[in-house]
Amino acid sequence: MDTTTDQGIHDARRDRWVASSTDTAALAWVADRTATTHRHLVPVAAVGRNDGGGLVTVLDRPRGTPLSAALDRLGAPTTGVAVTLSVPLLELFVAAVDGAVRLGAAGIDDVLVDDAGAVVLCDRPVGASRDDEAPAAAATATDVDAARVVVLAARVVWERVDPRDPVRDDVDTALVLALDGDRTAARAALDVVLAAAPPRPFRWTPPRADLLFAEPEPPRSTGTVADRLLAVVRDAVEHGVPLGAGRRLPLRRVVVGIVVATGTAIAAVSTLGAGNGGS
Numbered sequence: 001m002d003t004t005t006d007q008g009i010h011d012a013r014r015d016r017w018v019a020s021s022t023d024t025a026a027l028a029w030v031a032d033r034t035a036t037t038h039r040h041l042v043p044v045a046a047v048g049r050n051d052g053g054g055l056v057t058v059l060d061r062p063r064g065t066p067l068s069a070a071l072d073r074l075g076a077p078t079t080g081v082a083v084t085l086s087v088p089l090l091e092l093f094v095a096a097v098d099g100a101v102r103l104g105a106a107g108i109d110d111v112l113v114d115d116a117g118a119v120v121l122c123d124r125p126v127g128a129s130r131d132d133e134a135p136a137a138a139a140t141a142t143d144v145d146a147a148r149v150v151v152l153a154a155r156v157v158w159e160r161v162d163p164r165d166p167v168r169d170d171v172d173t174a175l176v177l178a179l180d181g182d183r184t185a186a187r188a189a190l191d192v193v194l195a196a197a198p199p200r201p202f203r204w205t206p207p208r209a210d211l212l213f214a215e216p217e218p219p220r221s222t223g224t225v226a227d228r229l230l231a232v233v234r235d236a237v238e239h240g241v242p243l244g245a246g247r248r249l250p251l252r253r254v255v256v257g258i259v260v261a262t263g264t265a266i267a268a269v270s271t272l273g274a275g276n277g278g279s
Contacts, residue, residue, distance in 0.1 A: 010061040014045055017128035019055045025138040026125035030057055032102035040088045041101070056131065061122050064112030065206065067153055071160050073205075080200025082161050083193055086154040088119050090190040093154075093178065096147045097186045103146035104128075110146075111153040118205030121150060150181050154193070167196040 019026035033044050045057040067085075071077070077085065081159060089111070095101040106123040109180050123146035155175050168191055178189035 013061050013249050015059045015061050015122075015124070015126050016131040017057045017059065018050060018131045019057070019125050019128040023125070023127050026055055026057070026128055029102050029104045029125040030055065030173075033104075034040055036101060038092075038101065039118060040092060040120055043119060050131070055125075055128075057125055057128065059122065059124065062112065062114045062120055063206075064114040064120060067111045067113060067119065067156060068108070070113035070204075071157065074160075074202070076160055076162055077157065077202075078200060079161060079165055079167060079197040080156050081202045083197050084199040084202065085113075085119055086157045086193055087190070089121070089150040089154045089157075090178075090186075090193055092121060092187045093147055093150045094183075097183045101147065103109065103150070106146035106149045107144060108149060108152055111149065113204065115204075117202065117204045119153070122144060125150075148179060151175060151189070156190075164195040171196055224274070 030044065030047055034047065038118075038139060039042070042062070043060045045060040046056075048056045048058075050056050065073070074081070092101065092103065096103045103121070104123040105126045110122040112120045112122060155172075157206060158168065158171050158175065174189040174192040175187075177185045179274070
């Protein structure tokens with residue numbers, strides 16, 4: 001079962017996952033997640049049962065970009081940016097190893113960078129399947145432990161860092177050891193990354209949507225001459241007098257110019273009249 005997203009931004013959505021009514025792992029995951037409000041974990045929107053008694057979990061997947069695609073946009077991150085992106089992932093890993101949080105199943109593209117620039121793990125109950133796909137039992141073979149996924153995601157971040165950076169070797173080694181290590185290796189990996197550099201905030205601009213919508217042009221008037229003249233006057237009042245090439249002159253400046261020109265003309269005529277009278 002392919003649960004990965006495309007390599008671009010996607011809108012927020014609600015995913016429905018169904019597990020067997022006797023699936024204790026899914027029940028434990030749902031119980032833990034509904035009691036957790038973690039900034040970097042996908043929240044549970046609703047829990048219920050379907051007609052067959054299966055456990056239905058609705059997840060509030062945020063609007064965001066898969067981590068690899070987000071890194072393509074960012075380019076090579078500095079050490080501080082790599083720390084900012086990878087520390088929340090490793091903190092989740094340490095919490096999972098310690099038993100403080102229960103992580104489910106996920107793929108590497110289920111690690112997103114949301115519109116605020118924060119990484120979010122969009123895991124799901126182990127053994128569950130989408131409600132419009134195969135039964136839950138068929139999904140078990142493709143489930144990937146989300147605890148390993150967050151470490152792999154941290155490695156993806158650090159693989160983009162300049163290999164000449166002196167901290168790269170220590171970080172790479174620590175992350176490799178953490179993948180199959182115990183709590184000590186997990187904690188050591190987090191400590192090595194924290195010591196690599198101070199976290200550095202970065203400016204994240206989400207990708208623009210593929211479809212851009214422009215405001216429709218106002219309908220052309222098909223009324224009488226008076227209606228069309230009124231539309232022209234209204235357009236000049238609201239947007240200015242057209243000068244060509246998309247330029248417009250504010251109506252106020254036009255009126256001021258007319259008044260000044262008229263006054264100048266009257267003054268000139270008056271002066272000429274006074275001169276003729278004197279001769």
